[in-house]
Amino acid sequence: MEQRAGMRRAVVFDLDGTLIDSLPDIVFSFREACVAAGLPRPGEGEVRALIGRPLDEMAEVFTQDVRVVGEVSAAYRRIYPLHFTERTRPFPGAVETLRALRALGVSTAVATTKRSDMARRLVEALGMAGEIDHVQGTDGFAHKPAPDVIHVALEALGAVGEWMVGDTVTDLQAGRAAGLRTYGVSWGTHDAATLATAEPDVLADDLGQLLTLVE
Ligand SMILES: [Mg+2]
Structure with a gap:
C-alpha cells in the first residue's frame, strides 16, 4: 500500500436503493x-x-x-x-453518514448505473450534492458488475477507494472487481440472503459500522 501513501481515501456508494429510497x-x-x-x-x-x-x-x-x-x-x-422526486428520499442515516465520512477526511462518491446527468439532478433535488464529492454515472461504458464506473469515479476524485457500498449483488461484484472491500446493505433491492451469495466483507442493516471501519 506504500504507493498509496498520501492519497485521499474514498468510500464509493451505489445510489438507488443504497443512499436513496428511489x-x-x-x-x-x-x-x-x-x-x-x-x-x-x-x-x-x-x-x-x-x-x-x-x-x-x-x-x-x-x-x-x-x-x-x-x-x-x-x-x-x-x-x-x-x-423522480415524488416519493424519493434519502434513507435514514445516509446524509449523516456521508457528512461524517467527510469530517473524517474520507472522500465520498456515487457510482451508479444511471446516466451522470440524471444522477446529478437527483442528488441535487434531494439536497445531497454538498455531501458527495463526485457523482459518476455509467455514460456509455460497461455497467456494473464491471468495475468501470468505480474506476472512473475514483479517477475523478483522485482518491484510493476503500469500500464499495451497495444494495445489489452487482454492486458487490463491481466493488470487488475494482479491488475495494464490499459493504452490502439490506434495505434495498436484494435481501440479505441474496447479498450473502456475493460474499461481501460486511453485510449490514445500517451504515453505522462503515464509520468505525474507516476510522
Ligand atoms: Mg442500487
Missing part, C-alpha cells in the same frame, strides 16, 4: 414506460427485482422486440424526470 418512483416510471410502448403493465414485484440493471436489459425481460425495447427506454427517460 425504487417507488423508478418502478412507477418503468411500468408506465411499458404501457407507453404498447406492452401490458408489468407487476410491481417483477420490475422491482430488475432495478439496478440497465434500462434496455430491464425492457428485454418484457419484450423480445428490439424496437419496443428502444421505445420502453425512450419512454422511461421521458417519464422518470417528471416523477
Whole structure:
C-alpha cells in the first residue's frame, strides 16, 4: 500500500436503493414506460427485482422486440424526470453518514448505473450534492458488475477507494472487481440472503459500522 501513501481515501456508494429510497418512483416510471410502448403493465414485484440493471436489459425481460425495447427506454427517460422526486428520499442515516465520512477526511462518491446527468439532478433535488464529492454515472461504458464506473469515479476524485457500498449483488461484484472491500446493505433491492451469495466483507442493516471501519 506504500504507493498509496498520501492519497485521499474514498468510500464509493451505489445510489438507488443504497443512499436513496428511489425504487417507488423508478418502478412507477418503468411500468408506465411499458404501457407507453404498447406492452401490458408489468407487476410491481417483477420490475422491482430488475432495478439496478440497465434500462434496455430491464425492457428485454418484457419484450423480445428490439424496437419496443428502444421505445420502453425512450419512454422511461421521458417519464422518470417528471416523477423522480415524488416519493424519493434519502434513507435514514445516509446524509449523516456521508457528512461524517467527510469530517473524517474520507472522500465520498456515487457510482451508479444511471446516466451522470440524471444522477446529478437527483442528488441535487434531494439536497445531497454538498455531501458527495463526485457523482459518476455509467455514460456509455460497461455497467456494473464491471468495475468501470468505480474506476472512473475514483479517477475523478483522485482518491484510493476503500469500500464499495451497495444494495445489489452487482454492486458487490463491481466493488470487488475494482479491488475495494464490499459493504452490502439490506434495505434495498436484494435481501440479505441474496447479498450473502456475493460474499461481501460486511453485510449490514445500517451504515453505522462503515464509520468505525474507516476510522
Ligand atoms: Mg442500487
